[in-house]
Amino acid sequence: xxxxxxxxxxxxxxxxxxxxxxxxxxxxxxxxxxxxxxxxxxxxxxxxxxxxxxxxxxxxxxxxxxxxxxxxxxxxxxxxxxxxxxxxxxxxxxxxxxxxxxxxxxxxxxxxxxxxxxxxxxxxxxxxxxxxxxxxxxxxxxxxxxxxxxxxxxxxxxxxxxxxxxxxxxxxxxxxxxxxxxxxxxxxxxxxxxxxxxxxxxxxxxxxxxxxxxxxxxxxxxxxxxxxxxxxxxxxxxxxxxxxxxxxxxxxxxxxxxxxxxxxxxxxxxxxxxxxxxxxxxxxxxxxxxxxxxxxxxxxxxxxxxxxxxxxxxxxxxxxxxxxxxxxxxxxxxxxxxxxxxxxxxxxxxxxxxxxxxxxxxxxxxxxxxxxxxxxxxxxxxxxxxxxxxxxxxxxxxxx
Numbered sequence: 001x002x003x004x005x006x007x008x009x010x011x012x013x014x015x016x017x018x019x020x021x022x023x024x025x026x027x028x029x030x031x032x033x034x035x036x037x038x039x040x041x042x043x044x045x046x047x048x049x050x051x052x053x054x055x056x057x058x059x060x061x062x063x064x065x066x067x068x069x070x071x072x073x074x075x076x077x078x079x080x081x082x083x084x085x086x087x088x089x090x091x092x093x094x095x096x097x098x099x100x101x102x103x104x105x106x107x108x109x110x111x112x113x114x115x116x117x118x119x120x121x122x123x124x125x126x127x128x129x130x131x132x133x134x135x136x137x138x139x140x141x142x143x144x145x146x147x148x149x150x151x152x153x154x155x156x157x158x159x160x161x162x163x164x165x166x167x168x169x170x171x172x173x174x175x176x177x178x179x180x181x182x183x184x185x186x187x188x189x190x191x192x193x194x195x196x197x198x199x200x201x202x203x204x205x206x207x208x209x210x211x212x213x214x215x216x217x218x219x220x221x222x223x224x225x226x227x228x229x230x231x232x233x234x235x236x237x238x239x240x241x242x243x244x245x246x247x248x249x250x251x252x253x254x255x256x257x258x259x260x261x262x263x264x265x266x267x268x269x270x271x272x273x274x275x276x277x278x279x280x281x282x283x284x285x286x287x288x289x290x291x292x293x294x295x296x297x298x299x300x301x302x303x304x305x306x307x308x309x310x311x312x313x314x315x316x317x318x319x320x321x322x323x324x325x326x327x328x329x330x331x332x333x334x335x336x337x338x339x340x341x342x343x344x345x346x347x348x349x350x351x352x353x354x355x356x357x358x359x360x361x362x363x364x365x366x367x368x369x370x371x372x373x374x375x376x377x378x379x380x381x382x383x384x385x386x387x388x389x390x391x392x393x394x395x396x397x398x399x400x
Contacts, residue, residue, distance in 0.1 A: 007136040011129055012358035019343050019355070029350040032387040034375040036354075037178070037329065039249040041303055041378075044296045047250065050286040057281035064273045066097035066284055073288045074257045078242070082225035088233040089224070093262040096269055097279050097287070100254040101208045101241040105172075106134040108239070111271035112202055112264065113169050115139030120164060123172040124155050126179055126359035126369045128206065131172045140169065144361050148368040153180035153331075157191060165199040173205040176220055179331045179359055179374040181209070181324020189226040196237040202264060205240045208256070209327040211247040211297055214305050220326050224260060235260040246328070247297055248290045255279060255287040304328050307377045307384045314388040318395035330375040331356070335395055338373050344398065349390040 010018075016035065025031065065071075071091035079089055089095065098104035105128070113119050113135075121135035125144035135142040143164055145155035154177075171192065175184040196203045205223035213219055227235050243256035258265065279287075290296075308323055312330070315321045321332035334341040338355040345351050354376075356369030377384050 002137065004136045004139065008133050009129070012354060015358045016342070016354060019339060020346050023343065023347040025346060025350045026348065029390070030383075031350045031352065032379055032383050032390075033352045034377065034379065034384075034387055035352045037246075037374075037376045037378065038251055039246055039328075039378055040380065041249045041300055043249050043252075044290065044293070046293070046296075047248065047253075047286045047290050050289045051282055054282040054285050057285070060281050062278040062281050062284065064278045065269060066279060067281070068092075070097055070279075070284045070288050071095045073291045074259070077291045078224065078259060081219070082222045082228065084224060084228045085233050088228070089235075089259060090262070094235065094265065095257055095259045096265050096272065097255070097257050097284065098241075098272075099256075099277050099279055100245060100251075101206060101243045101256050102128075102130050103254070103277055104241055104256060104258045105130050105204070105206065106137075107272060107275055107277065108204060108258065108268055109134035109138045109140070109170060111268045113138035113140045118167040119169050120167040121170045121172065122160070122164065122168050124174055124177065125361055125363065126356065127172070128174060128178055129359075132361075135170075143168075144363050146363065146366060146368045147177065147180065147182075153177055153182040154184055154188060157188070157195065165195060165201070168199060168201040170202045170204055171196065173203065173223065175205060175207060175222075176209040176213070176324070176326035178206075178209065178327065179329045179356070179369075179372075181327035181329055181331065183213075183220040183325040186221050186226050186229065189221065189223055190230060193223075193226065193230065193232070193238065201237070202261075203238050205238070207240050208243040209246055210242065212301060212304055212328055213326040214301075214308070214323070216298070216301070234262070237261055237264075239264055244287060244290050247300070249300060250286075250290065253283055253286060255283055255290075303381070304377065307381050310381065310385050311377060311388045314385070314392060318392050328377050330377065331372055332375070334371050334373055336398065338369070338371055342373055345391065345394050348397070349394050351387045351390050351394075 075091040119140035121140045122143045123131040147153045239260035245251040319332045342355045353373040356372035360369030
């Protein structure tokens, strides 16, 4: 077996299941899950119709590159959304469709890391655990940059030693952040691009929450958008990941894309051809329909907006909690340690959240997720409101 498998940690939800083993939940209260970031809003009917009407495509092998039509739809969407120069994000050279961002993030690291020399994969901390697992299995060492309230939940890139940048081969960004929802501003993205030029590493920006934001007139900036603002229409050393899972409530479709530097994507496509991850044709056709429509995305944002506006004022009675810049998570501080909070909230109120330390690693004695929990406002509005009231009741009952 690959010895690097022994370096992998259990996924956060495995840790959560172990934490809650043996508890008895109150059966008179319906269970409300705010733990898993799985969208619960209805999938668009028109997308389901495209799938149903194209099941005959099950008889056809898909190509790894995807259809021209899908890549053109993605190019058109990204160009509109991120104000890119027309034609700069070529459907032929700058886009690869993928089966969701997790698959793409993992496989990109396997394709680009050269483990014959010192290799580091740098990521925010807290982080999406596939960043770490991908690094380990590619023979690289992960480096965790703390993101907490002291730095606005954005890594302090000026505080990173030159030796780390020297060995860095991939820097992961997550904007809007998971779990904080923080959007990285243009000036910071520009600084990261300059660092990548100076030290010759890849900037890989996970932007799968980019379409869930509160202000219709102020969508989050993306990495390619910053490239365009800097006149870098070749997107050198930069790639982004996007998905229909959160944007369109289609996590089961497993559809997204990676876009950016054509040189990187050329080698990545070669890797995926052998990896065998082509998107089924009927999924591609459904994806085209989803990328071409914004009405359902605006409705989705409105539904999340209503939940945040209802839930945050309730929770503020007993917790320090802020509206996120974007995404569908809350990242509040807890009045007792995060593991105890999550376990006892389940046991006493049948409301389920994720301890923040499970999304983070302890570095130099500091875990930036400690004494926070992640709450995913994915349940229906009435359940989110009920959960918030139960959390207030729980905190009041458990004051030291």
